[in-house]
Amino acid sequence: MFSNGVAVLNDLGVSLDGAGGRIDRIDALTSDGRLRTTMDLVHTAAHFGFENKSVSRNVLLDRLAEGLPEGLVHYRTGFRSVTQDDDRVTVTFDDGSTATGDLLIGADGHHSEVRRQLWGEDVVRxxxxxxxxxxxxxxxxxxxxxxxxxxxxxxxxxxxxxxxxxxxxxxxxxxxxxxxxxxxxxxxxxxxxxxxxxxxxxxxxxxxxxxxxxxxxxxWNRVRPVWGQGRVTLIGDAAHTMPPTLGQGANQTLEDVWVLGRELAKGGDLPVRLRAYEKDRYPKVSLVSRLARRSPANWRIPPAIGRLFPETSQTTMLSRFSNRLTAVTG
Missing domain, CATH: 3.30.9.30 (D-Amino Acid Oxidase; Chain A, domain 2)
Structure with missing residues (x-):
């Protein structure tokens, strides 16, 4: 969880206090132990106002679920199809049951069935x-x-x-x-x-x-400028599956949450708000996705080149780059 994701959790009232381990520095090494580059995440945490942490997915889910009403979340119910009109959207599940609401958010991940219905056959590569x-x-x-x-x-x-x-x-x-x-x-x-x-x-x-x-x-999948249709949209891996090489999958999903919540809070025509959310997120998350696909974690910067850039310079570049990518800056 980098600063951008932790910032969203803080805004949602989800605390990571006491969870996981704090990350203060990233050292990139060669396989024989030589230092390639180093980045000071204490600096970025001070810049953005939030720490960087390694947190178990199970712990994060538990923190997100704290305080939810009993019976709110239903499991083992597969999505089959969705229909909508000017006012409502209706989902049909594998067991034949249905649910109706104001909108549908397809947060069903890499193998998203909601995305398949919206975009056609699977586009994940x-x-x-x-x-x-x-x-x-x-x-x-x-x-x-x-x-x-x-x-x-x-x-x-x-x-x-x-x-x-x-x-x-x-x-x-x-x-x-x-x-x-x-x-x-x-x-x-x-x-x-x-x-x-x-x-x-x-x-x-x-x-x-x-x-x-x-x-x-x-x-990975190529991120589209428009993710949804009418009262239906996508979020997280359903919209932008990407390799984990930047450590931004969960963080970008939380940024989706923050921007979507901001747009819905404005009220008015709901499909308009959903398209505004997608338009806002597209340039940032498509850049992150492209970089993740190119596997920067596996770039082998020679130690001699890494030493040309002092740690403070590398950290400043990281902060500026992160600020360019993120919609939430503390």
Whole structure:
């Protein structure tokens, strides 16, 4: 959760106090341990007014759900179709039941059925990397810091972020396509592939547990200037699936929430407000999506070039770049 996402949560009254781990700095390293670049996130937190944090998705969902009325959220009910007229929108579910309201927000993610009905056959494409990841109790020095490491080499990329409470968020990016066979012993494969990298990668792999490990392939779709139709719109991955290389998927979804809420609060013609929301979000989120697709986390800036830019300069560039991308600046 970077400052832009935390800012939206704060505006919604959702606190992350005591959750996860604070991120104060990002160091980009070579696989043999040399420093490429470094960025001071204490500076960006002061600039935007909100900390950067590594937070478990489950913890975030629990915080979002606090105080919701009993029975408000219904699970295991698949979307089948939507119809609308000038005043209302009606959704039909897989079990034949229906729900009617003023608008429909398709927040159904990467495999969005609402998007499929609006845009036609699935437009999501496969990117070139996939991620093996976990959140594990790994007791190494890094786990008890506020330092985020991004490590890259010819074998792929590794990310390590302290997650608070003795947990470490760790992942490995490897080239991938859906036709690739899934390894029967993925942790052994990761150890073979990355185990010779500089510390602390071998220590993480030695302490890792197979049962914590999960995989997801990277996907993307070209962001459209208009996402919805009439009283229907999209939000988050349903509108802009992107690889996780910028760490902006959840943060951009929260920015969607903030802008949509602002537009709806203006009142008036609801379809007009939904198109205004989409128009506002399009230039920012399409830029983020394009950059994420190009996998900047896997760019291998030579250490000699990184040293040409002092940490303060790199941090200033990050702040200006983040300000360009975000609709919420504190």
């Amino acid at each position: 496969t990117a070139t990397f996939g991620t093996w990841q976990a959140l594990s109790p790994i007791d190494i020095d890094l786990t008890h810091t506020h330092l985020h490491l991004m490590i890259t080499g010819k074998e792929g990329a590794c990310g390590l972020i302290p997650g608070g409470d003795g947990l470490l968020q760790w992942w490995f990016d490897v080239r991938w396509s859906p036709s690739d066979p899934r390894p029967t012993a993925p942790l052994a494969e990761l150890r073979r592939r990355f185990g010779h990298w500089a510390s602390p990668v071998p220590e993480v792999l030695a302490a890792a547990r197979e049962e914590d490990l999960g995989f997801f392939g990277h996907h």
